[in-house]
Amino acid sequence: MHPLSKSRVMALRQCPRRLWLEVHHPELRQDSPLAAMVMRNGRRLGRIARLIYAPGVDSVTIDRDHVGGEDAETQTRAALARGVPVFEACLRGARMQVFVDALLPVDSPPGQTRWRLVEIKSTTSVRSHFGDDVAIQVHVARAAGIELVSAAVATVDSRWCYPGSGDYKGLLVESDLSPVAFAADEPVGDWIAQASAIADAPDEPIRATGRHCRRPHECGFLAHCRSGEAQARFPVQWLPQVQTKRLRSHLADPSCRDLRDVPDELLDPLQQRVKRHTITGTTYFDADGARAALEPHPLPAAFLDFESIAPAIPVWAGTRPYQQIPFQFSLHRLGADGSESHEAFLDLSGDDPRPAIAHALVGACADSGPVFVWNRSFESRCLRDLAVAVPALASPLRALDARLVDLLPIVRRHWYAPSQRGSWSIKDVLPSMPGGIDYGTLDGVHSGSEAQEAWLEAVDPATTESRRAAIEASLLDYCRLDTAAMVHVWRVLGGETRA
Numbered sequence: 001m002h003p004l005s006k007s008r009v010m011a012l013r014q015c016p017r018r019l020w021l022e023v024h025h026p027e028l029r030q031d032s033p034l035a036a037m038v039m040r041n042g043r044r045l046g047r048i049a050r051l052i053y054a055p056g057v058d059s060v061t062i063d064r065d066h067v068g069g070e071d072a073e074t075q076t077r078a079a080l081a082r083g084v085p086v087f088e089a090c091l092r093g094a095r096m097q098v099f100v101d102a103l104l105p106v107d108s109p110p111g112q113t114r115w116r117l118v119e120i121k122s123t124t125s126v127r128s129h130f131g132d133d134v135a136i137q138v139h140v141a142r143a144a145g146i147e148l149v150s151a152a153v154a155t156v157d158s159r160w161c162y163p164g165s166g167d168y169k170g171l172l173v174e175s176d177l178s179p180v181a182f183a184a185d186e187p188v189g190d191w192i193a194q195a196s197a198i199a200d201a202p203d204e205p206i207r208a209t210g211r212h213c214r215r216p217h218e219c220g221f222l223a224h225c226r227s228g229e230a231q232a233r234f235p236v237q238w239l240p241q242v243q244t245k246r247l248r249s250h251l252a253d254p255s256c257r258d259l260r261d262v263p264d265e266l267l268d269p270l271q272q273r274v275k276r277h278t279i280t281g282t283t284y285f286d287a288d289g290a291r292a293a294l295e296p297h298p299l300p301a302a303f304l305d306f307e308s309i310a311p312a313i314p315v316w317a318g319t320r321p322y323q324q325i326p327f328q329f330s331l332h333r334l335g336a337d338g339s340e341s342h343e344a345f346l347d348l349s350g351d352d353p354r355p356a357i358a359h360a361l362v363g364a365c366a367d368s369g370p371v372f373v374w375n376r377s378f379e380s381r382c383l384r385d386l387a388v389a390v391p392a393l394a395s396p397l398r399a400l401d402a403r404l405v406d407l408l409p410i411v412r413r414h415w416y417a418p419s420q421r422g423s424w425s426i427k428d429v430l431p432s433m434p435g436g437i438d439y440g441t442l443d444g445v446h447s448g449s450e451a452q453e454a455w456l457e458a459v460d461p462a463t464t465e466s467r468r469a470a471i472e473a474s475l476l477d478y479c480r481l482d483t484a485a486m487v488h489v490w491r492v493l494g495g496e497t498r499a
Helices: 006-014 016-024 033-053 069-082 130-143 178-182 185-200 222-227 245-252 269-280 287-294 354-364 376-389 391-402 407-414 426-432 448-459 465-494
Strands: 086-093 096-106 114-120 148-156 172-176 301-309 325-334 340-346 371-373 404-406
Touching: 006 016, 006 096, 006 130, 006 185, 016 185, 033 086, 033 096, 033 114, 033 448, 069 086, 069 096, 086 130, 096 130, 114 130, 130 148, 130 178, 130 185, 148 178, 287 407, 287 465, 301 376, 301 448, 301 465, 325 354, 325 376, 325 448, 325 465, 340 354, 340 465, 354 376, 354 391, 371 376, 371 465, 376 391, 376 404, 391 404, 404 407, 407 465, 426 465, 448 465
Parallel strands: 114 148, 301 371, 371 404
Antiparallel strands: 086 096, 096 114, 148 172, 301 325, 325 340
């Protein structure tokens, strides 16, 4: 019999095939950078939670990475007998083992300690599947003889502002899930029985891929499952901005896999364009419309891109959870005569980068002319936040925000190539244009998530100087390509580079 854990039962709730693969072929799992970041956020939040829930009091944390299952359970039992808060508590019962983020004692008669269970999540809201998650833990805790008073999930309060000095009181907000979790003993027992049967089955269960592969989490076995399926030549996943109920309903039909299976009357003009030019293998370019869209924004002009970090747990005083903190920018300039220049800024000090980047940016930008960006909302939010963080520069930063011109909607209206596969990411648009460059040619950093990972490594005191220098070069190359890409796109749209 294969041992069960909470994660395996939750895998069953998403897909029996996922559970079987987790047990028998975990090497096939391909976790995304986002999944790795979520796990890292969860670990750090767990450490902060101990400061919040047990400040200056006796408590026990079970080191689940370095203690075997039986030892972890023994250590947990010893801590529970003492009636102290236990973090990463190892409980065994109902044919499975779980680790509980926090078991906190409540006022009870001596020798009759009762507990409240808290599951800690790095999200900023309570998700629908959290009830199942907590119900499984409650079921096992009761089977292990733990008397629970309540069960809650603690999530991150995105409105909370970090005061500094390691004071994280107020970061977490609890939601009571006791009514749901305490009433779920029977269904949880059924899930455990089903999970045990699936885990012990000799053959992999077959289930076609679909929407369940990404709900509530993107499954790391998606590539494996898709490899055994006949692939559509023009997958419906390439349709952009699917919003209407009629279209969503049609796409939910398993028989609808190819763009040719979708009637035109269900599609808006943009989606029809994607379908038509993808199937015919032709490029759409409304050159006159593109030039007209750019005409109100003449040279001289700048092209701006930020790279940022958004810590789940704020690092610098005055910042909020998941607030985008820019640590780097690239700025290309085109003079009135079309001459090109470039300036860059990158802060790897580990200190709050906002004052330095604000001063560098204001100094690098001229007082007038359009500043082209890709997806204006991001750069605009960064500039507005910088204006608040560095009030001495609030006026020029807000003036810079007012000059932003978004290239993305202009490209979306006037350009589409089949190689974009329904995406208008700059990384997909650039190689689709004549003379464009593929981001895959970069050495080191190829995406925004990789840039965040690289920055975190660079500011880590344990990182060597040679490694930090290599990361610096990769980050500068990557961010420079983002603004060089916008310049290239601008030249194509304006007719300077023939398409």
